[in-house]
Amino acid sequence: MRLYAVVAAGGFRRYATYRMATAAGVFTNTVFGFIMAYTYTALWDERPQLGGYDLSQALTYVWLGQALLMTCAMMGGGFEDELMERIRTGDIAIDLYRPADLQMWWLSGDLGRAAFHLMGRGIVPMALGALAFDLALPSSPLTWLAFLVSVALGVVVSFAVRFLVALSAFWLMDGAGVMQICWLAGLFFSGMLLPLNLFPGTLGEVARALPWSSLLQVPADVFLGKRTGWGLVQAYAFQGGWALALLAAGRALQTAATRRVVVQGG
């Protein structure tokens, strides 16, 4: 366990190194937050209470999206390109040789990254958004705590999906196509572009049942107080269930893949 804590701390420090990039990212998140906040304002002006949100809740949703975009890696990123490259070049053999579990190793690093992104890329855009717009921030510290738990579960689901994507490189060698599909699905089905509550009919039902809704829609609903009591337990069960299922799939794929690895050379 100590080993994985060290790896997580390393993941945190690695992303904390690039301060200029973090500042630039915060700037971009804020710009997009403003643009989306204005479009949502127009939408909710036409149809108040759309999707069960009032205007300030909808605006809060926008800024939560910007704050969690990097944390939950909705547009991909983090580790999968690196892991794919290691698989392609054969460096993965060294990783498999290490006295650490491959999946746990990358999960720890990604959790460290997510923790940094939540602080470095999440807090400032959210604070700026709260200054410029009237946001529905929870008054109870318990809601904040419940939200953080939900975000953590979201990060694990996001990791589990991206780990599966990365392992596809064992068979495909070049995973750019799979990565692009995963990136698209993450952006659309997390609710980043539009809350999933607004998706019509069957599309909405499917979108809300897919794992990506754990990345933004579920944490946002917890934050907005739409999930309390039994509803909160259900939300956690949904996220935790997907996390476990996808991690187990990753583990099965990892076992199958390691049987395939042939290390070249002496």
Next chain:
Amino acid sequence: MADALLSGLRAYGLIAGMWIRSTMAYRASFVMTVLGNFAVTSFDFITILLMFSHVDALGGYTLGEIAFLYGASGTAFGLADLVMGSMNRLGRRVRDGTLDTLLVRPVPVLAQVAADQFALRRLGRITQGLLVFGYGVLVLDIEWTPLRVMLVPLMLLSGAAIFSALYVAGAAFQFWAQDASEVQNSFTYGGNTLLQYPPTLFAKDLVRGVTFVVPLAFVNWLPALYVLGRPYPLDLPQWLAFLPPVVAAVCCWLAALAWRVGLRSYRSTGS
């Protein structure tokens, strides 16, 4: 001056041609990435369609009018992204020192950086923009006059030039702030997202900012509102609709200036 421009364009053509040949070596992969590029940009418009499943108008604009704005901005941005999109990578080149290789070659550095990894897959974005634009034109009942017809190609090309100038200016900024390539994204991608919606949605100060400071409004808002026969934001005069080529020329000139200052101040990290 004209000679330098010509040799730059020629070098750009040669390098881009080389990258196209290299892309075409894997045709299946090329087709897939074009489709991927098309799909990525389509999600923006699907979002707008989903919004319009709940409302009939957004900020007083119908779906057709927003498609017109969206298509104009998307096409202009797609063209700029195709021609100048690689400027995004300058920060990385400064960081890992590969920019030095470009400096010793007898070819303008701007042409080399811009044509580097020329990605023909970006045609996907242009196609998507044009399709949405075409949809807008078809469903709208525009009163076409010769002036309005003339304004459409003028708008798309000037818009592409304005976005290209932003790419170059952003790259010049990266000489100084190597890791800050994301700042550029907020003006290029962010600008494109902003222009997809009508100006009535946004706060007056924001509209002022993108008219007078970073002249994004000239990409599509001002010329498109003239074609659509819509009132102007901020009580601006109508003749501004014909100004985009002038604005684009000024932007390109300023961007070239910034690029020169950036390149001159570049100090290699050495070994």
